[in-house]
Amino acid sequence: MKIAGLTIVIAMLLILTNQVNAQKHVSSLLQYDKQIDGIISQMTLDEKVNMLHAKFMFVSAGVERLGIADMRYADGPFGVREEMQPKGWMPLGWENDKATFFPTGSALAATWSPELAYSYGTGMARETRLRGKDMILGPAINIQRIPTGGRTYEYLSEDPFLSSKLAVGYTKGVQDNGVAVCVKHFALNNQENNRGTVNVIVGERAMREIYLPPFRATVEEGDAYGFMSAYNKVNGWWCAENDILLNKILRQDWGFAGMVISDWGGTHSTVGSVKAGLNVEMPDQKFLGQALIDSVKAGKVSEEVINQRVREILRVRLAIKPIPETEANKEMTSQPAQQKIAYQVASKSIVLLKNDGILPLQLKSKPVIAVIGANATQIMGSGGMGAGVKTLYEITPLEGLKSRIGDKAEIIFAQGYDPVTFSFADMFRKKTPEEVEKKAQEKKIIAEKLTKEALEVVAKANLVLFIGGDNRAVETEGSDRKDIFLPSGQDELIKKIAAVNPNIVTVLTSGAPNDLNVVNPLSKALLISWFNGSEGGNALADVLVGNISPSGRLPFTLPVKLEDSPAYALGNYPQGGKNADVFANLVSETDPAGKTQAKKEDKPKDDPNTALYSEESLVGYRWFDTKKIQVMYPFGYGLTYTTFQYSNLKTNKVKYGKDEVIAVSFELKNTGKSIADEVAQVYVHRVNPSVEWPEKELKEFSRVSLNPGESKIVKLEIPVKNLQYWNETKQAWNDDLCKLELLVGASAGDVKLKKEVTLR
Template sequence: MMKMNVKNVLCVAILIAISSVNCLGKTAHKSALLKYDKQIDGIIKQMTLEEKINMLHAKHMFVSAGVERLGIADMIYADGPFGIREEMQPDGWMPLGWEKDKATFFPTGSALAATWSPELAYAYGTGMAREARLRGKDMILGPAINIQRIPTGGRTYEYLSEDPFLSSRLSVGYTKGVQDNGVAACLKHYALNNQENNRGTVNVIVGERAMREIYLPPFKAAVEEADAYGVMAAYNKVNGWWCAENDILLNKILRDQWGFAGMVISDWNGTHSTVDAITNGLNVEMPTQKYLGKALLDSVKAGLVSEDIIDKRVREILRVRLAIKPIPKEEANQEMTSQPAQQKIAYDVACKSIVLLKNDGSLPLDLSKKPVIAVIGANAKQTMGLGGMGAGVKTLYEVTPFEGLQNKIGDKAELVYAKGYEPIVFNFADFFKKKTPEELEKEAREKEITAKRLAAEAVDVASKADIVLFIGGDNRAVESEGRDRKDIKLPSGQDNLIQAIAKVNPNIITVLTSGAPNDLNVVKPISKALLISWFNGTEGGNALADVLVGNISPSGRLPFTLPIKLEDSPAYALGNYPQGKKGADVFADLVSQTEKVEKSKDDGSEKELKNDPNTAIYSEESLVGYRWFDTKNIPVMYPFGYGLTYTNFEYADLKTTKDTYGKDDVITVSFKLKNTGSVAADEVAQAYVHRINPSVEWPNKELKAFSRVTLKPGESKTVKLNIPVKNLQYWNEATQSWADDLCNIELQVGANVSDIKLQKKIALM
């Protein structure tokens, strides 16, 4: 791991700022949007300066203006990445109370990532686009593709993975699915929005190599391979510059190097300037016009901004507008948003996302003797479409775990429910109002009384049951936009509750409905079986029940590492997070119309910066997630890529087409995979690369290919994986370009990052 300090990072930033060299020394990706430029030339010639500037800021909360005089429709945005948000007042947050805006709640980001399926990501994008079109939307604010840097991240459930390769494959699938169906995708949040605490003020100090190799690849892949039409600039700063006015990110990398031809919008209230924002690459200020409205018009008239820059930004918007056919207002919102085809997609994703972590044979459930099953836990009946701050989904329906069990079990068992604990409930006022000591003491007493009563009821129910299904985990109030969790412990005293249950009934199967890592030190040893079923959408309860009763075999794989303890995670182990006291949240301020938070400071020594809540130093560099644990030999609870099924698989006969590969070659790996059990199931075969004699520092191994394979009992298949040698390059900070590290490598194929079945050494020359 390279040593990083603040001065080096800032020097690198200066180097990038004066360099617009294409990173691979080749022609940048050529977007299909460029075909509209001749038509746009004629449109721009007819526009007044005022009309141009009117396109560069919000018209309403989720609308930016077109030019009615010229037949250019407004741009209408759909929030958010896992379901089309309900219709609201044009310039507020109050819902309109319509019926037909009830949408399909798709499994959230970490659930999609747990499928390890680009094909399902494409289907997911297709479903989202279909429902957006029914609602008359032009651009979906998604996918959300930031790297999961910290286990406590408030939006970990929205994001895909801790690994850039897995995230990239899914980002490309999602984006293509959306745009192939007539809606623009807006990649977010660009870039390095890896925490929620102080996200509106924090300055991320990151080395160029880590930024290029870990944090930017999902965005790069979605632009170059899926031709993404939109990008949302993040709230935070990167190396001293706000993302919405960051010339390095928006112009030099996104547009010049990757060939992005579309439009960049700010996150809501994420714009901080007029001249820098418009010059350095922002197209639309949302949801206001404080900086890119009259202030911009005045700046052009004063000669501070050239009209050529205005024309350039308008052109980028018009490309997207001409590519996306607007839905006439009278045709939108005529049908129910949620449709059966999309509900089926949500079910398919949910089924293949559920991760089985432990099973002593208790699963699938044996219903032959009509057992009494105690279903304990508030999450058994908790819906997850709404809750917390930020985008949610007003669902047409959402099948809870308890409902799913009723649907799939019927009269084959007796289901008895006990709530067990009181769930955390989101209260927007908690972001702003500090409770008095007296209020806190009263609240604590009431919670203690309730907890004792609910626990006693649960223990009583458990003592009379044959099987206990404990359904706990987090909820959308615990994992929320606007704030990170303080720890990864199960909330609401769930550890104490399950220990009490275990004393009266040891036959416990635990299901955690969480979108992010939890501490499993208590539940793992006292659970006969242990699963993660995520915030799994409209059909989540049916999918979970199908897995529990054995209608399908679980096939999800962890998209992140589950640590033994939070403090083992890299940002925590190095003291990089948390940086200090949490301040007010920029989005919460917008919704509540409170005063904006104070801007961060960029100066100070590294020691001082580490204590500055508005500075995040990424000194772990490339050792994020499993790269850290694997390289440092730190044991984990469950490794990246882990997941069990109801069968076993056998790996054999690893081959490559050659023993030596050149820098322009593609490494083709093949091996035999056999289902040696008695049920059909999917295996996710994963290929990692370990450098043997590199010229630069690397993590111990990195994921570079994977494949989800369906096998019947006894069936064998030859699996082929391709790894382009160019995908093994590193970012050379000295030359500001991608460089080859042609060394000997070991290909490692297995079931997860810690369970390598086959190895083969080859040479890169």
């Protein structure tokens, strides 16, 4: 009887184990393991370790003797970087490495379209293959925690669900076309100030529910082949040697089977990094070169660990077919098919925030249109520190308007304001008070001259198109903005313009939130057109003249003022002074001309190296809704040139078990006169929960295109398992079986329909 009982127990344990394994992602990369066994058995220790660090700035080594090609990386994530010298940051100066500049991350997120994200990934992969590369350093998917974040424009959204859907689309688009992704930056790289030294202190529930879901989705739904570890620490451990992040969560919990590379200069140890799961140190071999060989020989690292790190690289190498150098770079990187994708994304991303009836532009009377603003002619493919795109072309707003309007109106242009410019050298040299004063006086003279010219132009016009916002020097890798005010005195300029000509349409070409308190009431229409890629100017012009209806939706909340946002309201950011940036130091060290010299500053009195995430899960709209704080424009907001009606909300049941799916349907009708897209959004509010939750959370959405007068039944599904919370005590996902209010609407601030269901 005892044996029979033991047999039953063992059988039950096997069933439970199989159930757990059945739920765990099984990567397609595992199919290569038998072949890899044979390869590793032939490799020497030196050959193995040689694969674990950089060979050149954007290359890590294979094993030529065994026919294993090097791994070639393409910097991204919104366009393939120009070809660089093997051991430095200087470009080679080629002509055919000019690439398509795709709209940046926040623009892609504003489309609310996983399908467009897939197309985006397809375009990125095609150009990566033309250049003979194997892995694109993207998508960049960290949550936009602070409005001032230097990389907000590059990341996707403040919401984990929206970010997840887009990240999966991008990942599949890339990998379905023969290129590996390198999802970045893992994890919690939510600020640029002191990113190379800061220690993020975050609760595990918030980490699991807010900051990690997009990364998890790229693994479990997208089968991502590569990850990049972030510069920062998380709960005391550098991301490149964080056993909890890389081994426990990424590999064990999610089933990731690919390779992890460090961010450039982001490795800090030998034994800790290789044991924790780092595969490749970039862009050098300070830790995973000879030091690693010595550690193996000293018995501090077993060769089994080395074999596993090599295995994870080889899985990706065998999955991605290398392109011989003789076949790469034979034609221009940017191609018409990819340029078309860039236009499609740009045209669906533009967000109309306000329209008093002035748009679309009426051109029958051949009006005089004053286009004011440096951003009307500013290119956005480059301009700050970090990844940029050497574009084949970039259509600016002014060029797009001239192309689409032609002789239907007279366009006159004035620069209006002096744009911010980026100087790498200025990052390492503190100016004297005399230099600062001289520069201020020069700027004042320039501003007065440009303002005078702009006012003379607007006085002659029937309509003013004010093209303002940030640029790539304002929003840049390596540093966060000090505030979200429009730079270069734009607020003062638009006040003066309004006094002369109040017929103002304002377009903000920014990748992140701006303060709109001045510009909003002075504008009869207000749009955000992002850093919108090679075709951005054409897309903007098509929206302004009415060739297409705007259909972008905000991927983040626009606050009334910066201090209302959670990290600022709680005093969690900024944390103190700013240290020299890790990447900037890296580039300065390799500057062949020796023009820049990194200078170590004294440590500031306030510790800049601890970031407390005490807002926990209340990020973005979750904070504003829960705390009942008024916003300028809510998450998910965006107008079109038509109107929509929501009605007849239904669910297939009223009670749901934890393994069931909530099927939601409702009728959506275009009640206006223009064809347009609506982004219908479903939020969930917990009525009687057993644990704390935000006021509501996005759980599904759909972009729906409708002709005038047309109706559609929109059907959406929400698996109950997607409503779980992370139980920190049990270290597991738990159900919170409570009553739910399903909220269907056009944004987080515009709920049209409600229905209550019960989880049991």
